Amino acid sequence: MGRVSTVQFFDTVQRNIQTAKEKESVSAEKASSLKELSKPSQAPAEWLIAASQKNDLAIREGISKNAGVASHMLTTTDGVLAQAQELVQKIHTLALSATGNAAGDVTKHVLPEVKGLYENFIQNLNTKFGPRSLLGGQKSAGPAFDLEGKFLGDSGKIEIEIDRGVFVPINVSGNQAILGEGLKDGVNIIQAMRDLIQGLETHNSDLVGGSLDVFTKATDQLSISRTQLAGSSLAIENAINRNAEIKIDQLDTISQIEEANPIKVFSDLARDQTVLKAALDSSHKIMSESPADILLKS
Amino acid sequence: MAVNDILELGRQGLTSNRQALQTTSGNIANANTPGYTRRRAIVETNNLSIPQGANMGSGVEVKRVIRVHDQFVNKQIIDESQNFGGTKAKAENLQRIELVTQRDADNVNNLVNKFFGDLREMSLSPETTAIRNVVQSSGQALASGMKSMSADLEGMKQDLDYRIEDTVAQVNGLTRELAELNRNIMQGSTRKDTVLDLEDRRDSVMRELSQKINFQTHIDDLGQISVVTGGCILVQGERSNALFAVRTAAEGEKGPGSLDLFIKNHGEGRKISGGITDGELGGMMHVRDKVLNPAIEHLDKIAYHIATEVNSAHQEGEGMDGVSGREFFKDIGSNAQGAAYRFDLHDDIKSNFENIAVGYSGSKSGSNEVALKMANIQNEKGLLTNHLGTQEQHTINESLNALVARVGVETQREGNLFNHQKDVVQQLENYRQSVEGVNLEEEAVNMIQFQTVFNASAKAMKVGEELFDTILSLKN
Numbered sequence: 001m002g003r004v005s006t007v008q009f010f011d012t013v014q015r016n017i018q019t020a021k022e023k024e025s026v027s028a029e030k031a032s033s034l035k036e037l038s039k040p041s042q043a044p045a046e047w048l049i050a051a052s053q054k055n056d057l058a059i060r061e062g063i064s065k066n067a068g069v070a071s072h073m074l075t076t077t078d079g080v081l082a083q084a085q086e087l088v089q090k091i092h093t094l095a096l097s098a099t100g101n102a103a104g105d106v107t108k109h110v111l112p113e114v115k116g117l118y119e120n121f122i123q124n125l126n127t128k129f130g131p132r133s134l135l136g137g138q139k140s141a142g143p144a145f146d147l148e149g150k151f152l153g154d155s156g157k158i159e160i161e162i163d164r165g166v167f168v169p170i171n172v173s174g175n176q177a178i179l180g181e182g183l184k185d186g187v188n189i190i191q192a193m194r195d196l197i198q199g200l201e202t203h204n205s206d207l208v209g210g211s212l213d214v215f216t217k218a219t220d221q222l223s224i225s226r227t228q229l230a231g232s233s234l235a236i237e238n239a240i241n242r243n244a245e246i247k248i249d250q251l252d253t254i255s256q257i258e259e260a261n262p263i264k265v266f267s268d269l270a271r272d273q274t275v276l277k278a279a280l281d282s283s284h285k286i287m288s289e290s291p292a293d294i295l296l297k298s
Numbered sequence: 299m300a301v302n303d304i305l306e307l308g309r310q311g312l313t314s315n316r317q318a319l320q321t322t323s324g325n326i327a328n329a330n331t332p333g334y335t336r337r338r339a340i341v342e343t344n345n346l347s348i349p350q351g352a353n354m355g356s357g358v359e360v361k362r363v364i365r366v367h368d369q370f371v372n373k374q375i376i377d378e379s380q381n382f383g384g385t386k387a388k389a390e391n392l393q394r395i396e397l398v399t400q401r402d403a404d405n406v407n408n409l410v411n412k413f414f415g416d417l418r419e420m421s422l423s424p425e426t427t428a429i430r431n432v433v434q435s436s437g438q439a440l441a442s443g444m445k446s447m448s449a450d451l452e453g454m455k456q457d458l459d460y461r462i463e464d465t466v467a468q469v470n471g472l473t474r475e476l477a478e479l480n481r482n483i484m485q486g487s488t489r490k491d492t493v494l495d496l497e498d499r500r501d502s503v504m505r506e507l508s509q510k511i512n513f514q515t516h517i518d519d520l521g522q523i524s525v526v527t528g529g530c531i532l533v534q535g536e537r538s539n540a541l542f543a544v545r546t547a548a549e550g551e552k553g554p555g556s557l558d559l560f561i562k563n564h565g566e567g568r569k570i571s572g573g574i575t576d577g578e579l580g581g582m583m584h585v586r587d588k589v590l591n592p593a594i595e596h597l598d599k600i601a602y603h604i605a606t607e608v609n610s611a612h613q614e615g616e617g618m619d620g621v622s623g624r625e626f627f628k629d630i631g632s633n634a635q636g637a638a639y640r641f642d643l644h645d646d647i648k649s650n651f652e653n654i655a656v657g658y659s660g661s662k663s664g665s666n667e668v669a670l671k672m673a674n675i676q677n678e679k680g681l682l683t684n685h686l687g688t689q690e691q692h693t694i695n696e697s698l699n700a701l702v703a704r705v706g707v708e709t710q711r712e713g714n715l716f717n718h719q720k721d722v723v724q725q726l727e728n729y730r731q732s733v734e735g736v737n738l739e740e741e742a743v744n745m746i747q748f749q750t751v752f753n754a755s756a757k758a759m760k761v762g763e764e765l766f767d768t769i770l771s772l773k774n
Binding site: 002052063131154159161164167 | 703
């Protein structure tokens with residue numbers, strides 16, 4: 001160390017205090033926010049990872065929320081088809097009891113019950129989830145079937161995104177499930193019910209007997225559609241679970257990158273406050289009486 | 299030696315030590331004056347005034363007062379200060395830009411997530427008319443966010459141009475002063491006047507100028523300093539050439555309407571922007587052309603991508619009135635330049651949210667293919683953008699983050715360079731201070747030393763006077 005000018009001496013004091021103050025300020029900011037990383041320039045690559053995870057998290061949260069709603073929709077649709085199966089079985093049983101006895105007393109009791117069940121069946125098929133008629137395909141605003149059993153919807157598929165870029169259908173069209181269109185050996189369940197009613201009304205045992213085979217196949221046909229729904233439900237449940245797991249990992253990653261360790265932060269703050277106090281104390285002592293003062297007093 | 303000579307020697311002792319004390323007092327008075335270089339009185343023996351008594355005792359005189367000055371360290375400070383000024387301007391401006399870019403990109407990222415999230419929700423509930431209203435609002439909000447970020451980036455460019463203009467004015471003031479100091483120093487030297495204060499001021503001006511602009515210097519035989527930047531003369535002798543800034547068309551990395559720098563020489567303007575690579579001016583132009591312009595270009599690409607991709611998907615579908623082919627966002631044009639600022643909802647969508655296409659068929663309330671397709675644009679890596687120095691295919695969010703990270707990398711690098719350069723200049727300045735600065739202890743000792751000799755000289759005169767008295771009393 002060579003010669004030290006007076007300005008240099010005071011500059012050093014200023015710098016020491018300034019440096020200690022800056023460090024204390026950084027530590028205080030960290031302590032108040034408990035954030036280790038608040039600006040990209042602190043660690044650009046890490047910041048990029050955290051930012052990417054935050055975006056992905058936000059997108060997945062939206063997708064999962066939609067998937068949750070779709071899952072309820074699928075459960076409701078499955079409920080409709082299960083109910084339809086039950087009604088078909090009941091009508092099938094009634095049809096069996098009326099077989100060979102189309103002209104007998106049984107018919108008198110069976111016909112009104114079958115008619116009632118048929119109406120229940122149509123009402124069930126027109127079940128809505130919010131504004132959507134579940135079996136109407138893409139023409140989902142109105143009922144899927146009219147009371148005569150005419151299909152009013154279409155065979156359009158409705159898909160939703162259940163994971164980023166992954167889509168699954170969330171509907172089964174009445175066209176397929178009830179009318180059997182597009183299926184190998186598909187049967188028209190409504191037509192069979194209407195044939196049964198007509199057979200009972202006209203005491204036509206051929207029509208009544210002819211419907212029995214359809215009802216047997218109808219149960220399987222409804223099961224096929226329920227299986228399709230179950231496939232979508234499973235995919236959605238898996239996606240929701242996967243997203244929940246990813247969310248935990250992402251929150252953990254973001255926390256590791258961004259959050260400060262409280263113990264370290266507060267010990268750093270205490271250290272920096274001590275350093276600042278020491279810098280102020282020592283500066284005070286240094287400046288209180290300089291050698292020049294002593295010389296000039298003499 | 300005559301008794302008379304004793305009185306003369308005493309007189310010289312008194313005079314030279316008074317002058318030395320005067321120099322010391324000047325040093326003490328200026329101990330805190332910025333740019334002041336301590337003075338030292340050069341005291342030499344004075345044989346000539348007492349030729350016959352040379353071997354009996356010499357006189358003394360203050361030959362001259364000099365500045366204790368280290369030309370080499372001053373040159374180093376000037377060289378390093380140019381770099382320091384450049385990194386300082388870069389680091390300080392980048393810190394501001396980073397804050398604004400991070401805040402705006404966060405906002406745009408959230409708005410992108412909201413817009414595409416609403417499109418997904420619309421795909422889930424295509425029958426709900428109200429959701430179209432929500433998508434309309436979030437599309438409008440996204441457009442506002444884009445515009446606002448674009449305006450902020452352009453605003454920071456404007457701000458830098460104002461600062462550049464201001465710095466140019468400062469540079470011109472300093473070069474004018476330098477030319478004047480050159481003249482005064484030369485005139486003073488010719489008249490043998492003291493020019494030490496002028497030289498101090500000239501060194502200070504040079505150091506100040508070196509933080510503003512990069513240059514080379516040359517000192518001629520007359521002691522006049524010439525300053526050359528970008529191959530053009532800023533100061534030569536008593537003449538200075540002024541810089542001026544003009545808004546010009548886009549060229550290279552410089553955006554349209556940004557300032558270019560010219561120098562006036564013999565009434566003509568010569569462009570020198572390319573030669574200004576350092577100092578605050580070089581640093582600010584670097585940030586403007588190499589950070590802000592690419593960031594604006596980057597944001598434009600994102601806006602262009604969103605508008606064209608969403609429009610392309612939207613045109614495939616039908617609104618509730620069964621009309622297809624409508625654009626969702628306004629036609630963004632055939633190139634991306636300025637796309638972020640032009641980014642806006644199409645009037646058809648702005649005027650009626652029922653014109654938003656959710657599916658291929660407007661009459662089928664459950665048709666949601668278009669909404670799905672539009673929402674999926676957020677997942678596609680269809681944007682070729684710069685990612686920490688390399689070109690990569692990105693999603694919209696990744697691209698926005700890459701924009702901020704790029705500014706972050708620049709800020710980090712320039713911040714580190716600034717801290718390093720600050721230390722370098724600080725060390726050099728310390729060294730300069732240690733050589734040129736006033737040390738009060740030293741001056742206090744000098745003062746005592748000169749005062750002691752002054753008192754002793756007075757005593758010698760007193761003795762001389764007594765000798766005279768003794769001699770005169772012999773006659774009686």
